[in-house]
Amino acid sequence: MGRILLEMKNITKTFPGVKALDNVNFQVEEGEIHALVGENGAGKSTLMNVLSGIYPFGTYEGDIIYNGEVCQFQKITDSEKRGIVIIHQELALVPQMSIGENMFLGNERGSKAAINWDETYSEADKYLKMVGLSESSRVLIKDIGTGKQQLVEIAKALAKNAKLLILDEPTSSLNETDSRALLDLMLEFKKQGMTMIIITHKLNEVVYVADKITVVRDGSTVETLDCHTMEIDEDRIIKGMVGREITDRFPKRDKSIVEIGDINMEVKDWTVYHPIYAERKVVDNVNMTVKKGEVVGIYGLMGAGRTELAMSIFGKSYGSDISGKLLIKGKEVDLKSPRAAINEKLAYVTEDRKGNGLVLSNSIRVNTSLANMVGVSSKGVIDMDKEYQVAVEYKDKLKTKTPSVEQNVGNLSGGNQQKVLLAKWMFTDPDILILDEPTRGIDVGAKYEIYCIINDLVREGKSVVMISSELPEVIGMSDRIYIMNEGRFVGEMKAEDATQENIMACILQAGRGE
Amino acid sequence: MKLKLLEVLKKYTMVFALIAVIIFFYANTEGKILYPQNINNLISQNAYVFVLAAGMLLCILTGGNIDLAVGSVVCFVGGIGAVMMDKDINVWVAVAVMLIGGLLVGAWQGFWIAYVKVPPFIATLAGMYAFRGLANVVMKGFAIGVRNETFLNVFGGGSDCYVPDFFHGENLNITCMAVGVIFAIIYIAFIISKRMSARKKGYDIESLTSVVPKTVVICAAVIWIFYKLAQYNGIPAGLLWIAAVLIAYGYITSKTTVGRYLYAVGGNEKATRLSGIDSRKIYFFAYINMGLMAGLAGILTIARAANAQPTFGQGYEMDAIAACFIGGASAYGGEGGIFGVIIGAVLMGVINQGMSIMGMSANYQTIVKGLVVLVAIIFDVQSNKKKK
Numbered sequence: 001m002g003r004i005l006l007e008m009k010n011i012t013k014t015f016p017g018v019k020a021l022d023n024v025n026f027q028v029e030e031g032e033i034h035a036l037v038g039e040n041g042a043g044k045s046t047l048m049n050v051l052s053g054i055y056p057f058g059t060y061e062g063d064i065i066y067n068g069e070v071c072q073f074q075k076i077t078d079s080e081k082r083g084i085v086i087i088h089q090e091l092a093l094v095p096q097m098s099i100g101e102n103m104f105l106g107n108e109r110g111s112k113a114a115i116n117w118d119e120t121y122s123e124a125d126k127y128l129k130m131v132g133l134s135e136s137s138r139v140l141i142k143d144i145g146t147g148k149q150q151l152v153e154i155a156k157a158l159a160k161n162a163k164l165l166i167l168d169e170p171t172s173s174l175n176e177t178d179s180r181a182l183l184d185l186m187l188e189f190k191k192q193g194m195t196m197i198i199i200t201h202k203l204n205e206v207v208y209v210a211d212k213i214t215v216v217r218d219g220s221t222v223e224t225l226d227c228h229t230m231e232i233d234e235d236r237i238i239k240g241m242v243g244r245e246i247t248d249r250f251p252k253r254d255k256s257i258v259e260i261g262d263i264n265m266e267v268k269d270w271t272v273y274h275p276i277y278a279e280r281k282v283v284d285n286v287n288m289t290v291k292k293g294e295v296v297g298i299y300g301l302m303g304a305g306r307t308e309l310a311m312s313i314f315g316k317s318y319g320s321d322i323s324g325k326l327l328i329k330g331k332e333v334d335l336k337s338p339r340a341a342i343n344e345k346l347a348y349v350t351e352d353r354k355g356n357g358l359v360l361s362n363s364i365r366v367n368t369s370l371a372n373m374v375g376v377s378s379k380g381v382i383d384m385d386k387e388y389q390v391a392v393e394y395k396d397k398l399k400t401k402t403p404s405v406e407q408n409v410g411n412l413s414g415g416n417q418q419k420v421l422l423a424k425w426m427f428t429d430p431d432i433l434i435l436d437e438p439t440r441g442i443d444v445g446a447k448y449e450i451y452c453i454i455n456d457l458v459r460e461g462k463s464v465v466m467i468s469s470e471l472p473e474v475i476g477m478s479d480r481i482y483i484m485n486e487g488r489f490v491g492e493m494k495a496e497d498a499t500q501e502n503i504m505a506c507i508l509q510a511g512r513g514e
Numbered sequence: 515m516k517l518k519l520l521e522v523l524k525k526y527t528m529v530f531a532l533i534a535v536i537i538f539f540y541a542n543t544e545g546k547i548l549y550p551q552n553i554n555n556l557i558s559q560n561a562y563v564f565v566l567a568a569g570m571l572l573c574i575l576t577g578g579n580i581d582l583a584v585g586s587v588v589c590f591v592g593g594i595g596a597v598m599m600d601k602d603i604n605v606w607v608a609v610a611v612m613l614i615g616g617l618l619v620g621a622w623q624g625f626w627i628a629y630v631k632v633p634p635f636i637a638t639l640a641g642m643y644a645f646r647g648l649a650n651v652v653m654k655g656f657a658i659g660v661r662n663e664t665f666l667n668v669f670g671g672g673s674d675c676y677v678p679d680f681f682h683g684e685n686l687n688i689t690c691m692a693v694g695v696i697f698a699i700i701y702i703a704f705i706i707s708k709r710m711s712a713r714k715k716g717y718d719i720e721s722l723t724s725v726v727p728k729t730v731v732i733c734a735a736v737i738w739i740f741y742k743l744a745q746y747n748g749i750p751a752g753l754l755w756i757a758a759v760l761i762a763y764g765y766i767t768s769k770t771t772v773g774r775y776l777y778a779v780g781g782n783e784k785a786t787r788l789s790g791i792d793s794r795k796i797y798f799f800a801y802i803n804m805g806l807m808a809g810l811a812g813i814l815t816i817a818r819a820a821n822a823q824p825t826f827g828q829g830y831e832m833d834a835i836a837a838c839f840i841g842g843a844s845a846y847g848g849e850g851g852i853f854g855v856i857i858g859a860v861l862m863g864v865i866n867q868g869m870s871i872m873g874m875s876a877n878y879q880t881i882v883k884g885l886v887v888l889v890a891i892i893f894d895v896q897s898n899k900k901k902k
Contacts, residue, residue, distance in 0.1 A: 314788075315790075317787070317788060337790070337792065338787065338788055338789070338790040338791075339790035339791070339792070341790070342790040348788065350785070350788055355782075355784065355785075356782070356784035356785050356788055357785050357788075358782065358785055359777075359778050359781035359782040359785055359786070359848070360781065360782065361781045361844075361848045361849060362777065362778065362781055362848070366774065366777075366778075370774075370778055370785075370786070370789045370791075371789035371790055373771045373774065373775075377770075377771050380770050380771050380772060381769055381770055381771075382769055382770060382771060382774060384769075385711075385715060385717075388717060424789070428790075
């Protein structure tokens with residue numbers, strides 16, 4: 001039993017109208033990795049913002065006791081001085097600057113009037129080595145991958161002399177390999193005596209690294225689990241998060257009702273080149289069939305070319321020099337634009353719902369009709385009544401939680417945003433839906449509802465292509481799975497035959513060039 | 515209740531600011547600011563601002579994109595028209611050429627911006643120089659008088675540019691008064707029918723406590739303005755053009771699919787493109803429209819001055835942009851509306867005129883204008899911050 005490094009006592013934080021944190025107690029021992037889990041909006045990030053001084057002392061009730069002293073942080077630099085460093089989910093790096101410049105941004109070496117660049121870069125190199133990066137600190141951020149950028153963030157935190165490191169969803173944009181490397185690095189730091197708090201949705205990671213797990217639900221801490229004294233698995237954690245036992249994370253499809261029929265879409269010898277680096281193949285000779293009433297999973301690590309494949313099929317909205325054949329219901333088509341794809345009853349539900357899925361400043365009503373304005377207008381004039389009815393219909397059908405369809409989409413939670421995005425594409429009345437990471441960043445309950453929607457879609461005889469980097473999800477939801485690696489399909493298997501092990505084996509084999 | 519009042523204040527900040535400014539000038543000009551003649555002048559002097567700002571709004575909606583060339587285009591188009599009329603070419607041919615000229619300029623700039631992806635700021639900066647130069651070439655550097663009676667009457671120049679009073683009222687222009695009242699009645703009828711259909715279909719309806727004051731205020735303002743105009747010479751011709759433009763653009767932005775796409779492109783271009791909408795066409799549409807409005811503004815400008823000069827239109831682009839931003843259009847695109855543009859343009863006009871009546875030098879007027887724009891944007895930024 002280590003010394004208590006941090007204690008947050010009876011923390012209560014209210015926003016106008018909402019109690020975000022209600023009498024939260026939270027203890028972290030020195031030298032442990034403490035995982036903070038909970039559904040979206042449970043209050044994890046709010047708690048960490050209180051701790052790091054983003055919400056200054058006085059805007060919350062309760063005490064923060066760090067290193068035996070009561071702390072009253074007014075701003076982030078106050079907490080950083082004490083060695084509490086938070087790494088936010090969105091990377092806060094300037095792409096056009098070098099690693100070294102980023103690392104000491106706001107904390108420059110040398111004097112105010114003259115930055116000492118030699119010292120900057122030599123120190124930066126030192127910290128880079130500590131996180132296992134071999135890059136020179138003079139390399140620009142935009143020239144390294146997201147995995148390495150995340151490591152730079154950690155190096156940056158080390159440069160601030162971190163004693164308590166808080167990582168908010170550090171692996172949300174990393175692929176499996178990079179995630180594992182990052183978690184191993186955390187374990188390495190733990191050996192050296194660093195204390196860490198990790199916030200994450202990926203429960204397998206929690207089980208892998210955490211010494212203790214604190215579950216937050218509806219603004220209060222529900223329980224703290226000690227991984228050394230009890231047997232903790234993912235189901236146990238989920239039970240704490242949602243407050244009930246989830247017997248089945250993936251709703252079953254009744255195979256006697258959902259019949260898999262004829263081929264709806266077929267992709268032959270599909271090859272796509274990078275739009276800027278024209279000699280780089282992003283999708284390499286892919287062959288795929290999608291049948292009526294079938295959920296086809298495409299599993300691959302980030303950067304495998306999954307999104308690029310989907311977008312190139314969807315009206316050539318990505319890539320250059322696309323070759324290959326696309327057949328929809330047996331007929332060869334040449335889709336030159338997203339509009340042409342929509343007309344062929346194809347829908348692509350984008351991966352990044354905020355970035356390229358929804359217009360956040362507009363209402364649910366406006367977003368729902370955006371891809372099918374013809375359906376709610378005549379001769380270019382919108383029928384507002386009809387548009388409203390459509391939005392309400394889909395809101396009820398998908399059980400979107402909102403006071404009204406006039407609510408701005410930006411105000412909704414991730415899960416509800418995803419539903420609006422699905423509604424938008426369902427309203428185009430597609431036969432084939434490509435869902436790109438449909439459950440990323442949304443909580444367990446909302447995930448289940450999205451899975452149910454997918455099941456409803458195939459029950460209606462539609463085809464669903466689900467792109468995902470979560471193995472359990474791919475295995476749990478698909479009828480058939482394609483495995484993609486470095487632009488190529490390296491395996492295909494039926495869901496019954498698929499296990500996490502043999503899917504990973506597929507990728508590893510392909511990686512060795514076999 | 516207190517919270518609600520605050521919400522109303524926030525939603526209509528600029529309306530209240532406008533009222534405050536009017537009260538200020540009313541007190542400091544011994545009420546001169548509200549003399550019928552001054553209200554008449556406010557409208558005719560600022561006709562170009564309303565017209566250009568309506569066009570500019572579409573550009574700004576697509577993502578905070580502006581058109582710096584409009585001032586030069588106004589001058590260029592006006593120059594062409596003046597030269598044509600000087601050579602006794604049919605007035606309607608000249609008008610058509612001016613409008614088409616504006617449209618072509620818009621197409622030229624729109625092409626570079628939409629299809630070649632030249633940043634709008636730079637594309638229109640280039641246009642600002644080039645069309646100013648062309649205007650000089652067309653007019654050979656001299657002012658050209660416009661004497662065509664029909665042209666001046668229709669587009670609000672000279673002394674007779676009012677809608678005639680068909681009823682020959684003595685001290686009050688009855689036609690003008692009637693138009694004001696009819697307008698208010700149509701507006702009320704429109705609101706009532708909308709509410710009734712919404713209730714029938716079971717939609718959420720705005721509460722009476724918010725609809726009634728809003729309707730009363732709008733109708734009272736309209737009737738009052740027409741009453742003032744009726745005390746002077748009646749409806750200025752320029753007002754007809756302003757009304758036509760504002761109604762048309764109000765309709766386009768709120769009721770049509772094209773209008774919806776303008777907002778969507780400004781809100782999230784990628785999402786819009788992946789929804790099967792050709793965003794290039796939307797940018798192109800916005801700039802072609804801007805060109806058309808610049809053409810119309812050119813017509814109104816040379817009609818009002820009864821001549822065309824190579825220096826015309828300088829700073830017009832800034833007035834239009836300022837009116838949009840003061841009226842609450844977002845500098846990042848996707849937010850704003852015609853109602854805001856009207857408030858923004860009127861606010862600037864009132865400030866200009868109020869200071870002129872008070873006898874302040876034009877130099878100070880420019881300073882105040884600049885500060886007003888800044889304050890408006892600060893409001894916008896602050897209220898956006900609170901939303902998050």
